[in-house]
Amino acid sequence: MNAPIPVHVLPTFEPRPVPAAMLEALRQHFGTRCSTALAVREQHGRDESPFDVPPPEAVVYAESTEDVAFIVKLADEHAVPVIPFGVGSSLEGHLLAVQGGVSIDLSRMNAIVRVNPEDLTVTVQPGVTRNQLNREIKDAGLFFPIDPGADASIGGMSATRASGTNAVRYGTMRDNVLALTVVTAKGEVIHTGTRARKSSAGYDLTRLFVGSEGTLGVMTEITLKLYPLPEAVSAAVCHFPDVGSAVKTTIQVIQMGVPIARCELLDTHAVRAVNAHDKLSLREAPMLLMEFHGSPASVAEQAATVQEIASEFGGEDFQWATTPEERTRLWTARHRAYFAGLQMKPGCRTVTTDTCVPISRLADCVTQALAEAEAAGIQHYLVGHVGDGNFHVAYLIDPNNDAERDTAERLNKTLVERALSMQGTCTGEHGIGLHKQGFLIDEAGAGAVAMMRTLKRALDPKNIMNPGKIFAL
Amino acid sequence: MNAPIPVHVLPTFEPRPVPAAMLEALRQHFGTRCSTALAVREQHGRDESPFDVPPPEAVVYAESTEDVAFIVKLADEHAVPVIPFGVGSSLEGHLLAVQGGVSIDLSRMNAIVRVNPEDLTVTVQPGVTRNQLNREIKDAGLFFPIDPGADASIGGMSATRASGTNAVRYGTMRDNVLALTVVTAKGEVIHTGTRARKSSAGYDLTRLFVGSEGTLGVMTEITLKLYPLPEAVSAAVCHFPDVGSAVKTTIQVIQMGVPIARCELLDTHAVRAVNAHDKLSLREAPMLLMEFHGSPASVAEQAATVQEIASEFGGEDFQWATTPEERTRLWTARHRAYFAGLQMKPGCRTVTTDTCVPISRLADCVTQALAEAEAAGIQHYLVGHVGDGNFHVAYLIDPNNDAERDTAERLNKTLVERALSMQGTCTGEHGIGLHKQGFLIDEAGAGAVAMMRTLKRALDPKNIMNPGKIFAL
Numbered sequence: 001m002n003a004p005i006p007v008h009v010l011p012t013f014e015p016r017p018v019p020a021a022m023l024e025a026l027r028q029h030f031g032t033r034c035s036t037a038l039a040v041r042e043q044h045g046r047d048e049s050p051f052d053v054p055p056p057e058a059v060v061y062a063e064s065t066e067d068v069a070f071i072v073k074l075a076d077e078h079a080v081p082v083i084p085f086g087v088g089s090s091l092e093g094h095l096l097a098v099q100g101g102v103s104i105d106l107s108r109m110n111a112i113v114r115v116n117p118e119d120l121t122v123t124v125q126p127g128v129t130r131n132q133l134n135r136e137i138k139d140a141g142l143f144f145p146i147d148p149g150a151d152a153s154i155g156g157m158s159a160t161r162a163s164g165t166n167a168v169r170y171g172t173m174r175d176n177v178l179a180l181t182v183v184t185a186k187g188e189v190i191h192t193g194t195r196a197r198k199s200s201a202g203y204d205l206t207r208l209f210v211g212s213e214g215t216l217g218v219m220t221e222i223t224l225k226l227y228p229l230p231e232a233v234s235a236a237v238c239h240f241p242d243v244g245s246a247v248k249t250t251i252q253v254i255q256m257g258v259p260i261a262r263c264e265l266l267d268t269h270a271v272r273a274v275n276a277h278d279k280l281s282l283r284e285a286p287m288l289l290m291e292f293h294g295s296p297a298s299v300a301e302q303a304a305t306v307q308e309i310a311s312e313f314g315g316e317d318f319q320w321a322t323t324p325e326e327r328t329r330l331w332t333a334r335h336r337a338y339f340a341g342l343q344m345k346p347g348c349r350t351v352t353t354d355t356c357v358p359i360s361r362l363a364d365c366v367t368q369a370l371a372e373a374e375a376a377g378i379q380h381y382l383v384g385h386v387g388d389g390n391f392h393v394a395y396l397i398d399p400n401n402d403a404e405r406d407t408a409e410r411l412n413k414t415l416v417e418r419a420l421s422m423q424g425t426c427t428g429e430h431g432i433g434l435h436k437q438g439f440l441i442d443e444a445g446a447g448a449v450a451m452m453r454t455l456k457r458a459l460d461p462k463n464i465m466n467p468g469k470i471f472a473l
Numbered sequence: 474m475n476a477p478i479p480v481h482v483l484p485t486f487e488p489r490p491v492p493a494a495m496l497e498a499l500r501q502h503f504g505t506r507c508s509t510a511l512a513v514r515e516q517h518g519r520d521e522s523p524f525d526v527p528p529p530e531a532v533v534y535a536e537s538t539e540d541v542a543f544i545v546k547l548a549d550e551h552a553v554p555v556i557p558f559g560v561g562s563s564l565e566g567h568l569l570a571v572q573g574g575v576s577i578d579l580s581r582m583n584a585i586v587r588v589n590p591e592d593l594t595v596t597v598q599p600g601v602t603r604n605q606l607n608r609e610i611k612d613a614g615l616f617f618p619i620d621p622g623a624d625a626s627i628g629g630m631s632a633t634r635a636s637g638t639n640a641v642r643y644g645t646m647r648d649n650v651l652a653l654t655v656v657t658a659k660g661e662v663i664h665t666g667t668r669a670r671k672s673s674a675g676y677d678l679t680r681l682f683v684g685s686e687g688t689l690g691v692m693t694e695i696t697l698k699l700y701p702l703p704e705a706v707s708a709a710v711c712h713f714p715d716v717g718s719a720v721k722t723t724i725q726v727i728q729m730g731v732p733i734a735r736c737e738l739l740d741t742h743a744v745r746a747v748n749a750h751d752k753l754s755l756r757e758a759p760m761l762l763m764e765f766h767g768s769p770a771s772v773a774e775q776a777a778t779v780q781e782i783a784s785e786f787g788g789e790d791f792q793w794a795t796t797p798e799e800r801t802r803l804w805t806a807r808h809r810a811y812f813a814g815l816q817m818k819p820g821c822r823t824v825t826t827d828t829c830v831p832i833s834r835l836a837d838c839v840t841q842a843l844a845e846a847e848a849a850g851i852q853h854y855l856v857g858h859v860g861d862g863n864f865h866v867a868y869l870i871d872p873n874n875d876a877e878r879d880t881a882e883r884l885n886k887t888l889v890e891r892a893l894s895m896q897g898t899c900t901g902e903h904g905i906g907l908h909k910q911g912f913l914i915d916e917a918g919a920g921a922v923a924m925m926r927t928l929k930r931a932l933d934p935k936n937i938m939n940p941g942k943i944f945a946l
Contacts, residue, residue, distance in 0.1 A: 116831065459927065
């Protein structure tokens, strides 16, 4: 499999039917918490990717680690696939039941198990969403910064190694998961990591599971780092004559080591979309949306430095949003860009790129990607976590128009090739799923992917944990 | 193996002799770069741990990835152990050739392969030491913060997931290694990670190798994050009436989110040792040695906050070291604490603990450990990266006195048990090596260690990569 899988042709997988005996055992144990209703199955065989839906054969609503272990033990016995499900916001086909099997819905495992404010840690069940978590810890003066836009589940965010708008300052899920409880492919329960901030105790199993897309086990408890709510927070928007100038501003901010908390780029199309969707009146020009965290003096100093850099690159209309309400309004608009974009072309689906490159190459990478999209005449917009070197071009395609799909795929492929030639990655935060399996080989090389397969076979010899994702065995 | 291995009894391993044919092939290929001289072998079968020395049968000085691949292919063919060697500063018996085999000396692979100042990354060979790296990037206005005290090699630091004095602000090797070139147990060369700051592309092989103590493969190129040299740096010492007050100050600094760069505790014994060794005249009382990085205003603000907290806990004599010379003098003294400690008891060896606990439990953990050492009447001192919750009690023992060894081991065991009961770890930064294999099982549980063994068997089926470390197969 050396070529990227085209978005509209799924790889072929042998179906692995759920035996009647297993279904019966699930029904006996879980009662109405086990569903085979088509509507329920279809909801669980779908994510935000542009793929069609092969639904799982059954959905089980787990409420405890023991529930998950029970399901996985049965799945192991019958060699049946299981697919963990959080809120369904993944983007690369992670949840699609390409070989059938059982979807384990973890949304009812949504308890905050334990907050330790004095240690800046929290332990949650995987179905807790990031907004829920932040609501529940706010009164303790704490927050969890990782913010992929969607109100994703912590389990899903861990499984895809998510990041988003705050990663430039606070890192990604890789950096913020301290410990896990995991149900292995044999249905056994293990614990990885501790609540200490660092450890050198053996292999980093925590990091092996973070980003493994459900293919090695099911996370049933997740311990996270928390942060004190900053004393001062300030957000600003700044408009630029072109996207390149906005990116060059970002590059210099990062190179100077300014501890900016968020640094988001929206191109003119994206600004237009959020204006229409959220009834805003932002100037329709490339825009940086930034946020600064710290003491009042430090925030003021950071902002002054950035403003100076921005003005060197033609940045204008530096506007502050210091009240929580204004900030919320701007960030809500940013987070809705995906849905705002969809509304620009009724009935469309989105093919979203996710390249991430070394910061010095970002301006080249972004401007070439946009020039190519313009030249191809495909409707698109761009948003980017540019402080990390990560950006998304969203191509809006008519799902019934093969030519548009092909154009989007071709542009994506060209963009990934460019990012790899710049020593970057095909996916900064969305994961491989079904869509990027060819790109993974281009990026990591056959040897590294062979090693990943070896690990998968060792930990999941029957290939029951979300099979067909990251790579086909 | 449920009990910790006592420090003075090595587990028993079957020797695995190097066949004459392999030795001949190494000599033919490497000439004088392959040595079987006893002095060379003994130097390579030793580290800073208190174990006796079973030396490897041969030492080969590798000068390239190809050299390493050549050696490992031969080792694979003959099922002979290989042990990567950097500068020999590890502390837990990592370098001991418990089954004989070949030591791969990587110290000549000490080239800075590529600095990308505009991306804040550098790629180095594994034999580059941290001081060498910092000297070579200083003129570009950059630094690499990870500082375990010893002038360790970057390869060794990666292999043990090292951290040290700057980790409270900049993280550990886990957080700062972006990409690797690795020679696998089959002698194949693979690449992990990219130069992008984040990625969701498949399993996190980089993090699997970081901290694997040479048991999964040999790292031959390492790409690291760099940081702009801070605009302002300020160091301060502050003395406290007792260790508990110093720790409580630290806890509050961390809980408030002050971005302190270094926060080191020395107890009275440690201060006395460095005074004697480095001809300093520090007040002989528990002391925090701190450093602040940032803009001049931010550094001043951080320091003022910390000074205020310290004074609440009885901290006195807040003294600044703002010139580079003064700072260097203080940090050099801190880094020499280990050797300073050894001089307090001529002919002694050190048994060093390495527990790390959630920050709120640190005061309890430290004060109980010290009370127990005092009660046992064993000579000791304490240094700690207390901002991380990590500290080291060094027990000074006469290597020929079994009673002292036993006392040190008993105290260490009690301390580890307490740290684990506080949801901490037996090793914050030194690794498992030979010494902590029992503790690893106590900490991670049999299930997680079984998974580590499964990974090891999958990637190194002949058990040739530094066998007997982390766990016995």
